[in-house]
Amino acid sequence: MKTLRVLDSTGDTCITFDETSATADAMAKAKEVFDGWMKKKLPAFLTKRANGKPDEKITSFDQIEEGAETILVPAIVAG
Numbered sequence: 001m002k003t004l005r006v007l008d009s010t011g012d013t014c015i016t017f018d019e020t021s022a023t024a025d026a027m028a029k030a031k032e033v034f035d036g037w038m039k040k041k042l043p044a045f046l047t048k049r050a051n052g053k054p055d056e057k058i059t060s061f062d063q064i065e066e067g068a069e070t071i072l073v074p075a076i077v078a079g
Helices: 021-040
Strands: 002-009 011-019 045-046 056-058 069-071
Touching: 002 021, 011 021, 021 045, 021 069
Parallel strands: 002 069
Antiparallel strands: 002 011, 045 056, 045 069
């Protein structure tokens, strides 16, 4: 399974999906959220990757990996 975690003003939202028809709605929602995040030029990171791979910043929905968590974090504004 693939996991997309959105950290924003509404809290921590988790969307879990894979490439099966059983999770097609969840995958469509995850893609919509991810694409909207990228349009705003906000960061996304792959974490908890297999085989000890380091965390990585990503810019494409296709880069989301099986078993890893993809974290979408809001921009931090200093004030």
